[in-house]
Amino acid sequence: MPAISKTINKDLKEERDKVKFNIEEFTNWFYGGSEKVLEKRKIENYFLSDKSLNLETDTSYLSYKEKYEEAIRRSCIVYPKMLKLHQELGGTEEDFRKIMDNLRYTMSAIQKEGNPFMLHFGMFTVTIMNLANDEQLSEWLPKCVNCEILGTYAQTELGHGTFIKKLETTATYDPKTKEFVLNTPTLTAYKWWPGNLGHTVNHAIVMAQLYTKGECCGIQPFIVQIRDLETHKPMPGITVGDIGNKVGFQTVNNGFLAFNNVRIPYKNMLMKSSKLSEDGTFIKPKNAKQNYGTMVFVRVYMIMDVVVNMSRAATIATRYSMVRRQSPINPNDEVEPKIIEHMTQQYKIFPAIAKVIIYKCMADNLRNLYQQITLEGTKGSFERAPELHALSCCLKAVCTNDAAKTTEILRLACGGHGFLNSSGFADNYKNATAAQTYEGENTVMLLQTARFLIKSFTKAKNGEKLTEGVFYLNDFVKRNGKREPFDDSIRGILRAIQAAAAGKISSAWKHIEEKKKFLTVEEATNQTGIELIRCAELHCYVCLLQTGIEEIEQIIKNVSPALREVFKNVLELYAIDNVLNMIGDILQHVDMTNADIDKLQKRLEAVLTFFRSSAIGIVDGFDLSDAVVSSTLGTYDGNVYENIFEAAMKSPLNQEDVNKSFHLYLKPFLKSNL
Amino acid sequence: MPAISKTINKDLKEERDKVKFNIEEFTNWFYGGSEKVLEKRKIENYFLSDKSLNLETDTSYLSYKEKYEEAIRRSCIVYPKMLKLHQELGGTEEDFRKIMDNLRYTMSAIQKEGNPFMLHFGMFTVTIMNLANDEQLSEWLPKCVNCEILGTYAQTELGHGTFIKKLETTATYDPKTKEFVLNTPTLTAYKWWPGNLGHTVNHAIVMAQLYTKGECCGIQPFIVQIRDLETHKPMPGITVGDIGNKVGFQTVNNGFLAFNNVRIPYKNMLMKSSKLSEDGTFIKPKNAKQNYGTMVFVRVYMIMDVVVNMSRAATIATRYSMVRRQSPINPNDEVEPKIIEHMTQQYKIFPAIAKVIIYKCMADNLRNLYQQITLEGTKGSFERAPELHALSCCLKAVCTNDAAKTTEILRLACGGHGFLNSSGFADNYKNATAAQTYEGENTVMLLQTARFLIKSFTKAKNGEKLTEGVFYLNDFVKRNGKREPFDDSIRGILRAIQAAAAGKISSAWKHIEEKKKFLTVEEATNQTGIELIRCAELHCYVCLLQTGIEEIEQIIKNVSPALREVFKNVLELYAIDNVLNMIGDILQHVDMTNADIDKLQKRLEAVLTFFRSSAIGIVDGFDLSDAVVSSTLGTYDGNVYENIFEAAMKSPLNQEDVNKSFHLYLKPFLKSNL
Incomplete structure (x- = not known):
């Protein structure tokens, strides 16, 4: 066995030395202030430092039943700790929320395959709080809260x-x-x-x-x-x-x-x-109108989960790509380059980093919007509720789809070693892909948003003014769908995506109208389903970019010049990657030339080059501890090969030279001289 | 526990009654003749009927170590059976190949998570056959063949x-x-x-x-x-x-x-x-030139694996979608429709079925081409070898990427129950996604093809005539890249994709030339990597559609009129789905109007409707036994809910009312009154 050293990998150190901005400043933005960062680290450490959890054990080797038993054991350690911490912090609902928010990602280090108590507070207690009358509340709530x-x-x-x-x-x-x-x-x-x-x-x-x-x-x-x-x-x-x-x-x-x-x-x-x-x-209840509130609320959290998932995957792939060396670019180069030098590798990783930041902006924004609109509701105004609901539906679908897709792209970017369970991608993917189905299956979600968009388009056709998020449909109708020349500023890119979304919505609307001559409106809508899905996706891209622009415009007013550059480039990369991935939709509704596309391609390559020296700073700035990253390829120290080796040594097969199956089956077979 | 009946599900029977073509005729085409079908069924049954394999055991519940031991046990049954059958059939290399070909999918029923003996013949023995001299052969080969x-x-x-x-x-x-x-x-x-x-x-x-x-x-x-x-x-x-x-x-x-x-x-x-x-x-060896033969040969088999993988996933999703009922289309419908009635569901499933057939055509074609070109090589002619190598590289990448993507789309199309391990999708996906990395990582593969394409384009620019597979580059150069109006016949669609591929190759070529002013050609190529990947993909789509057209033109000459309709529609669906998915590339290089796109969209919807009554016939015609499909959602009888229930009963947790973790951990926690 080789001697294993555990200093910081020199290739990774070299990368960190190139970072030009203050990483802690980025972290403070990411978590909403330095106090919150400290609090986050404290809570995380409170749970993860508990030796009785036995976190070094690789539970993936256990049988199905043993995994369950170990999960119960760990939950019965974590939950009392949680209730104790809650009391220590002050015992308020806000304190509880703080701990639960933190556990959403800390739990990934403790219960990689899911928490067997999760729904007790997450659904059971919450439902009682929402649907019980006062008498029922006083009977049940204390028992729930105390885990009796x-x-x-x-x-x-x-x-x-x-x-x-x-x-x-x-x-x-x-x-x-x-x-x-x-x-x-x-x-x-x-x-x-x-x-x-x-x-x-x-x-x-x-x-x-x-x-x-x-x-x-x-x-x-x-x-x-x-x-x-x-x-x-x-x-x-x-x-x-x-x-x-x-x-x-x-x-x-x-x-x-x-x-x-x-x-x-x-x-x-x-x-x-x-x-x-x-x-x-x-x-019957007095107000039979459906309350979308809880659903929207759950989706805010799902987008936050997407941010955690994608930031973890991006951290692993970035660090690994700066340590792994493979395939000389010039045939006579003596030393193989870090794989991050390959442009195709940068293209797999850096857009994912940019998305983490844009989705984080969106999640914060959606939470604020939810609070505003809930407040408006208490004052009797429901005008913006359908738009919020539609937004939360398409965001749920687009972001969870993207998280699943991205984590697989990043795993594949780590080659063979990405396929090791110890790379951490497998658990990340399983959680990400489950979210595509639960809390509203994604196709159903997109069709819900599409229904709102078609309704809105009808209104726009009738000259009615729409709510803010779909105001671009009014613009489109006003100009009769006439194409405008492509403007390659970031706001110009947004307008191009708006034109593509409006154009698709207009087309789906027209096709439903045509089909309605022979079918019910619902049948016509079903028959137009393929186009409607795309309408909702494009609308979602509009909302994401718009929010990204607005949030980053605010952020850069309040950060240092070096960090300002980072955020500008995040937006540039996100916007250009986005528009290049939907050129087909754009070209149908915007006057864009091949020369415009060429220019975008060159800008993409240029902004990837900027990212080359910032990427490690950003992923370090996500501030995920090694326990949360949970990956042999993605530890802070970058000792990839040593980690992989140590993890392999945990395999139960390696605890003995010869497995019993040799004596039972293999030897008789080899000696049978068939 | 409910009484469980196991007749054919009536919803599925109703679907089968609507099929207008002879399913056995399709099966005979798929396996290359009725004799081969019989032989396939016989070999499959020879292995799967062996009770000592204990195939009813769900090995997914075992620990990592137990899984290994069970895999060795099963292999030590299968391999002696295989050697015995080989002798019975006649003992020739051809007989051996026959069994191995069959085991490629039968093994999925026996060793769902992989075969611990697989590389003995697949790589160890084959390498000795290829690289040993005569003396070494006579020492080692008998020991290999007899499994000593x-x-x-x-x-x-x-x-x-x-x-x-x-x-x-x-x-x-x-x-x-x-x-x-x-x-x-x-x-x-x-x-x-x-x-x-x-x-x-x-x-x-x-x-x-x-x-x-x-x-x-x-x-x-x-x-x-x-x-x-x-x-x-x-x-x-x-x-x-x-x-x-x-x-x-x-x-x-x-x-x-x-x-x-x-x-x-x-x-x-x-x-x-x-x-x-x-x-x-x-x-040194006399002929130091790299022999691509083995690699191409392996890739032929990988595309066949893609066919098996995708056909299995398509069978599951199709059958399930004809049994599962969900969400009325018209709000007042009393009975919920089969989910296959939803257009979005058809769009997830039917293109996958069409791809199975096109990829099958491609695999057959590639095997023939491999044999032809090997033969040419023995006669000293290597002119077509680089083209074959380039083709096999991009096919390996595009088909394995697509298999992984498709199996996930199909799993998600089965909603929550797709997430059950017993749905069979998980093992399918793990095998499919592993193939994206092994035997040549897919990005590396695509860049290899791209290198050939750039070389070919340079030749075309110099007025040299190219080999057949890239002849479209000569056309493009001859017309100076001038756009031609879109022709919506199938061959017109092929020409449009050729124009898109040639246009992208031309653009990448130009960008490399520009960058070469400041960089080495290799560095310039690396910097153009993102575009080069797309070149290779588009070239691959050209080859796939071209082969699909040529093969199906031949097939329809030899089948009954009803089956002819099926194949025509397979080609129509494949071509239209394809072109609609690359509209962005097409619009840059072909004069296609929004009206053209509208028409394609309508044709897509029309061909999906045709498929609605053929899909079950085609997937039944893939002739995968229930053991090979290995899915509670995809059995021939369609008793989905009964199957899911029975599979759940196998969970070790269900063998006792109360798990020991209650007494050990849960009860003390609940009684602690925190």
């Missing part, structure tokens, strides 16, 4: 996901005993997928069709105890278990749940909105 | 992959003892990645720098025994082990290997090409 019970949220069924109206689980009110009787009438009615449900939680919010007085009153939420608090055995009439192995999230403990005449008391239907009187009379 | 020894091929090192000239392992000839002394001078010199190396094989071909008489004579192949045949312990001076967990291929047993003064006899250097006399004089 553990719960999850059970909505999706084996045969039913997106379209919740058709859920099959029934809750029939029996006024004689003042109980609800829960049943699972078919195989497709099995609750299927809820996280933490399999063998972990003892309670669940169950979404079921309420039947009373022989009539169905739609989907309502019920609190159901599913396991005994002393024995953890399923309650009578309950069938509950694990849905089995998955692409990722192996320790989230997604479960199934079925009911056979399970009786729960009257008080267990959450009644803040719809109500049932004790005699079984159903009372 | 097991071997692998050890080239890649921890610090060295693509650029093999810089490998560090040394083999120093000692003329006194007539031995080579092997050493691993540094950590980065560790052999790293060879499949089957960790704890399985006892021999390896080791590629090492030959030193003799104090001089380095470059990389040469050596046969090295690495483990004792009786004890399986590493031989003296050998360090060998497992490189640890990976994104996939968990049972391929990739390993590392290091040498500390390991002595091997003179006769163990493979000497068909380079030679060393016993006194240590190095003799």
